[in-house]
Amino acid sequence: MQNTNNSSNDTQSISQEKLDSFTEEQVSELAKRLDEDDYPTPFAGLNDWHLLRALAIHRPELVLPYLHLIDQEPFDED
Numbered sequence: 001m002q003n004t005n006n007s008s009n010d011t012q013s014i015s016q017e018k019l020d021s022f023t024e025e026q027v028s029e030l031a032k033r034l035d036e037d038d039y040p041t042p043f044a045g046l047n048d049w050h051l052l053r054a055l056a057i058h059r060p061e062l063v064l065p066y067l068h069l070i071d072q073e074p075f076d077e078d
Helices: 004-013 016-019 024-036 044-056 060-069
Strands: none
Touching: 016 044, 024 044, 024 060, 044 060
């Protein structure tokens, strides 16, 4: 149960300072984890996805090669 709480806290703790501190190498490692999709829990993968998405919004220059890992296609709910 503790991992679930930590997962939601990790998602909520994406600060601008954290995003500003990311390097190209760190983003590459993050993208590699997402691409391999080998996580102990679904929440761990979801946290990385949220982080990559936040980086795409705030630091798009770092994420351009990895946009395929973020599902940004619009969809119609009707």
